[in-house]
Amino acid sequence: MQSPFVLFLLYRQLFNCLFPRVMWAMEPGHLLWALLFVQPLWPRLTDGATRVYYLGIQDVQWNYAPKGRNVITNQPLDSDTVASNFLKSDKNRIGSSYKKTIYKEYRDGSYMDEMVQPAWLGFLGPVLKAEVGDIILIHLKNFATRPYTIHPHGVFYEKDSEGSLYPDGSSGWLKADDSVPPGGSHIYNWTIPEGHAPTDADPACLTWIYHSHVDAPRDIATGLIGPLITCKRGTLDGNFPPQRQDVDNDFFLLFSVIDENLSWHINENIATYCSDPASVDIEDETFQESNKMHAINGFVFGNLPDLSMCTQKRVAWHLFGMGNEVDVHTAFFHGQMLTIRGHRTDVAHIFPATFVTAEMVPQEPGTWLISCQVNSHLQDGMQALYKIKSCSMTPPMNLLTGKVRQYFIEAHEIQWDYGPMGHDGSTGKNLREPGSGSDKFFQKSSSRIGGTYWKVRYEAFQDETFQEKVQLEEDKHLGILGEESLTCEFN
Ligand SMILES: [Cu+2]
Numbered sequence: 057m058q059s060p061f062v063l064f065l066l067y068r069q070l071f072n073c074l075f076p077r078v079m080w081a082m083e084p085g086h087l088l089w090a091l092l093f094v095q096p097l098w099p100r101l102t103d104g105a106t107r108v109y110y111l112g113i114q115d116v117q118w119n120y121a122p123k124g125r126n127v128i129t130n131q132p133l134d135s136d137t138v139a140s141n142f143l144k145s146d147k148n149r150i151g152s153s154y155k156k157t158i159y160k161e162y163r164d165g166s167y168m169d170e171m172v173q174p175a176w177l178g179f180l181g182p183v184l185k186a187e188v189g190d191i192i193l194i195h196l197k198n199f200a201t202r203p204y205t206i207h208p209h210g211v212f213y214e215k216d217s218e219g220s221l222y223p224d225g226s227s228g229w230l231k232a233d234d235s236v237p238p239g240g241s242h243i244y245n246w247t248i249p250e251g252h253a254p255t256d257a258d259p260a261c262l263t264w265i266y267h268s269h270v271d272a273p274r275d276i277a278t279g280l281i282g283p284l285i286t287c288k289r290g291t292l293d294g295n296f297p298p299q300r301q302d303v304d305n306d307f308f309l310l311f312s313v314i315d316e317n318l319s320w321h322i323n324e325n326i327a328t329y330c331s332d333p334a335s336v337d338i339e340d341e342t343f344q345e346s347n348k349m350h351a352i353n354g355f356v357f358g359n360l361p362d363l364s365m366c367t368q369k370r371v372a373w374h375l376f377g378m379g380n381e382v383d384v385h386t387a388f389f390h391g392q393m394l395t396i397r398g399h400r401t402d403v404a405h406i407f408p409a410t411f412v413t414a415e416m417v418p419q420e421p422g423t424w425l426i427s428c429q430v431n432s433h434l435q436d437g438m439q440a441l442y443k444i445k446s447c448s449m450t451p452p453m454n455l456l457t458g459k460v461r462q463y464f465i466e467a468h469e470i471q472w473d474y475g476p477m478g479h480d481g482s483t484g485k486n487l488r489e490p491g492s493g494s495d496k497f498f499q500k501s502s503s504r505i506g507g508t509y510w511k512v513r514y515e516a517f518q519d520e521t522f523q524e525k526v527q528l529e530e531d532k533h534l535g536i537l538g539e540e541s542l543t544c545e546f547n
Pocket of ligand 1: 383
């Protein structure tokens with residue numbers, strides 16, 4: 057009979073043989089642990105590939121606006137008061153650069169050779185990809201100064217690979233994944249069984265994320281978040297890193313008001329970047345507001361680089377949000393059309409911990425805007441540019457066969473009464489009756505506007521002379537909206 061040590065070596069040999077990218081750095085002294093608890097590490101029987109990732113947690117200095125200006129307005133910070141509120145450092149303002157802690161990918165277990173990431177990925181961790189039936193082995197090493205973890209969405213894991221610290225009754229080996237200390241490491245084993253697979257109605261790859269979950273809100277605000285996709289069988293090629301064969305581009309965008317006040321490094325950032333750190337009041341609302349970065353992948357005011365693609369090519373957009381109640385985002389892709397869950401749209405709805413997979417075949421070349429349409433987010437910098445190039449002579453797909461429909465629309469200044477009946481339709485009370493509830497909106501005085509406002513409305517005319525309005529009885533309910541609804545039909 058073989059000795060336990062020989063069994064261990066044979067076991068390790070077999071493991072390394074099957075999975076050559078796995079470097080199992082276990083000492084013989086840990087033999088007992090290996091034999092007793094090797095089951096959670098040992099990949100389950102699978103018909104797929106084993107995808108090994110070496111991730112290091114590293115501290116970095118991150119600049120939210122490396123171009124030093126508002127790219128959307130092409131204004132330098134000195135002449136852009138809104139952008140400079142967030143981006144200019146001062147005696148009690150941090151400015152555009154912050155210390156952050158992020159996931160980085162390395163070529164092997166030496167953690168010496170860092171994998172190059174596309175610039176548009178910003179501070180997000182590397183894109184992890186796998187197919188149904190695959191095993192993902194994450195070799196996580198913590199090079200930072202606090203305990204962190206990696207916790208995934210969208211894949212199967214057991215208690216030794218969850219990466220979330222909470223009172224789940226687990227202990228010992230099953231707890232090691234819950235908090236990886238500085239200098240420590242852990243191997244996380246995730247799988248994609250059939251029950252986690254994209255359905256027939258889903259796109260080929262689903263959008264997920266991973267993040268640190270010792271203290272999730274603070275870990276994520278510090279920077280520890282990255283994208284993950286799980287794909288149908290046969291979607292990925294055999295290269296490393298794997299590429300999708302069904303699309304030409306895969307882009308990942310995190311829409312989030314990143315609250316640097318929550319970062320583990322807030323005090324260090326004040327000490328490093330404020331010219332008079334003692335003058336900072338961390339409870340001051342305007343100081344806190346200046347640290348809420350309305351970012352896409354950690355870039356603000358159009359600073360996100362290199363989002364470039366070709367007309368007629370298949371593009372997959374993986375959109376996700378994190379954060380709190382302000383993180384309600386409506387991502388508008390100007391100039392192109394998206395397909396989300398089988399429906400056409402040009403706006404994606406993103407909430408915290410919501411993952412949206414959108415498909416696009418760009419039609420029109422040019423530089424186009426991606427912006428969150430929430431007013432304050434748009435104003436405070438949640439915008440990026442994407443470039444569509446014409447890369448081939450393929451004729452456009454849209455050969456139009458319908459009618460030409462012309463509309464003659466005038467922008468017309470009008471006085472608009474919000475309560476033309478003069479009374480509340482549900483109670484019958486006069487809108488200006490004191491104490492009615494409606495009186496605060498309709499009372500008119502030296503200091504109150506009342507219920508009538510100057511507005512500008514689109515109005516439709518019969519022809520280019522703009523003499524005769526189009527007035528349809530069925531359009532009366534449109535109110536302040538344009539009087540004739542613009543409709544198109546498809547053959
Ligand atoms: Cu938004």
